[in-house]
């Protein structure tokens with residue numbers, strides 16, 4: 001009998017701690033977790049035929065929301081609006097294959113990283129561009145506006161870019177790839193996993209072996225909501241430790257195919 005009482009007391013204490021921890025953060029709408037994203041970035045976020053959303057970020061965000069006892073709401077918009085939307089308090093977090101940069105850190109706080117991103121170059125199969133250095137020979141490069149790919153490519157030659165006049169910004173990656181297919185640009189610089197998806201979906205394109213820039217993806221949260229940042233980060237770390245994040249990534253990215261490609 002005595003044992004039971006102790007167990008009950010402990011149980012009650014645990015419930016109280018959880019409630020207390022949950023009460024510490026606030027979200028845009030009670031009971032919901034609003035995720036700002038640009039769902040044109042496979043396999044991280046994309047739309048489904050029935051108007052829903054899927055992808056690595058969408059599923060990790062869903063698992064985080066579940067851990068926090070919240071319902072995930074995906075807020076789809078242009079990539080360039082995602083950070084400002086969180087800053088303006090319209091969304092709770094940005095999850096959009098979002099690269100951590102020093103400049104963005106001035107505007108939002110980031111969680112731990114959950115994935116590596118690599119900027120790669122897509123060219124037509126018969127292109128004379130063989131390495132990233134060949135992009136410097138007066139080539140036109142297509143990028144998605146507001147992305148790190150655009151930021152790096154449009155930078156000055158001294159800073160490792162190709163100059164603003166050599167870069168065209170498109171609303172999304174698919175449109176940049178369309179411009180490449182129709183010969184409006186000579187190459188597209190974009191994150192490697194979306195690049196693979198676009199190359200698979202279109203005939204006659206290939207990805208160069210040389211990588212342009214390696215970066216980290218993380219979740220962005222308002223600087224005014226450190227409690228939410230901590231709650232999201234704790235949930236993320238738990239999901240990384242228990243293998244959930246790996247399982248979600250494995251569902252969308254075929255690791256075996258990557259290994260085969262690497263040993264070819």
Ligand code: ARG
Nearest residue numbers: 038041096097098099147148
């Ligand atoms: N990683 C790049 C960046 O942060 C591109 C992200 C684009 N994401 C998207 N959902 N369209 O700038």
